[in-house]
Structure formats: structure tokens, C-alpha cells
Amino acid sequence: MDHHEEFIGVRGIRIKVLRGGSGAPLLYLHGAGGAGVWLPFFDLLAKDFTVLAPVHPGFAGSDGYDEIDDIHDLVFHYINLLDTLGLERPIVIGSSLGGWLAAEMAVHHRERVSKLVLIDACGLKVEGKPIADFFAPSPPELRRLVFHDAESELARAAVPDTPSAEQLDAILRARQAAARIGWNPFMYDPKLRQRLFRIAAPTLIVWGEDDRLVPIEHAKAYQAGIANSQFRAIEKSGHVPVLENSTQTARVIMQFLKS
Secondary structure, eight states: OOEEEEEEEETTEEEEEEEEEOSEEEEEEOOTTOOOSOOHHHHHHTTTEEEEEEOOTTSTTOOOGGGOOSHHHHHHHHHHHHHHHTOSSOEEEEETHHHHHHHHHHHHOGGGOSSEEEESOOBOOOTTOOOOOOSSSOHHHHHHHHOSSTTSHHHHHHSOSSOOHHHHHHHHHHHHHHHHHHTTTTTBOTTHHHHGGGOOSOEEEEEETTOSSSOTHHHHHHHHHSTTOEEEEETTOOSOHHHHTHHHHHHHHHHHHHO
């Protein structure tokens, strides 16, 4: 699928945006592992939607590191981005950190989200099932946390034992930016769970069956808090079903979006 890269100014911050496809607008919010790459998953969505995949401020490709101190700053940034792009009520899909962000947007600005998809989302505290620390582990341990098959070619390419200088720079920038947003408390908002009832958009919760980074109990907590939300598990997937099983993940999302 044809796509292109552009840079836009959002209240003085230069942001990288990937765009492709045609149809109703779909905003994709990436996780803490980095962004700025057009994924095969996007190609599947872009057959029916205009996919817009911005890079969060401070992550590789976008400026604005010093402007974002917590998840709520990031929410305000994305409402400003929607205004800049002239998007009133796009579909919003978020993965991991991006899922947390998407949930917060739908809570605080529910009139701006037409449909919501949360993929292995951070953001909640679930007693006895904490989100794993993804800053400290060695590459092999990080692959085990993130991927269903930690030794697959995909996993080793995404989290190499010896990253290149370019990869290392992107990893460090992503970790620094993610730490500003979700270091303490670690990757959750203590008040989000009690506010999930405010989400008005039809919501689909998608989770990798073998997610060892954000356990599947977090999916159940999201489903319990969001009225009439749907849940779908993705087999043979860990924390990133958009990478490990992009076809099935896109299929269940497309079924939901077209229903």
C-alpha cells in the first residue's frame, strides 16, 4: 500500500506522521518500543481507512521531548494534533503505551473518538499482575516478555542482542520519552480505572494470549470498566500482536470497525 511521511507543526512542535490508504480517518498510537516505521499491519487497515500514524513527541522522528511530562500532557498534545489535522472524530487505535493514551483520550475527550481499539494496553493497576519492567531486562529477557516466540527471526530483528548505533539511539530515545510519561507510578494512571465508565465510543479490546509484559488480566479489567466493550484474544502472540500475528489482528479489528 502506498504511504508517505510528512512533518507537521502542532503548537510549535514538529511531529512526524506516516499516512496511507483512503477512507475514514484512523489514528494509530504506537507503544513505548518506538515508532516511525510503516508496518504490514497498517497496509491491511489502509485498504479501507486512511491510516495516520504519528510519532509521539520525544520519540525518534518527532520533537517536543521537554513538553511532555505525563500521560495527560500527551492527551492534550493529541487533541491539538486532531485540531491541526481537522479530524473531528477519528477511529483511535492504540497499542501498549498508545493503548493507555487512547483510553485516556476517550475518557477525557469522548466526543473526539468515534470508535476505540485497545491493543495490549498499559494504563491500569491490576493487583497481583503488575506490568513488567521493560527498561532493565537484557535483550533475551525483553524478547521473552514481548514476544510469543522469543527466538523467532522477527523477535531477534526487533530486539537484537547487539543493536546497531542507529537502533541503540532509537531505543534510548524511546525509553527516555516513555519514562517521562510513565515512570512513577510505572505505566499506569491511578485514576484511570475509576474513570473508564466515561468512555462512550464502541470499544474493542485486543490482547495477545501470551503477553508476559502486560498480563491478560489487564484486558479483563479494561473490559469490566468499559460498558459494552468487546474482547478478542490473538493466538500465538505476545505483547505485540500487530507484529506477530498482523493478519488475524487486523481481521478482528476490521470486523469490529465495519459492524
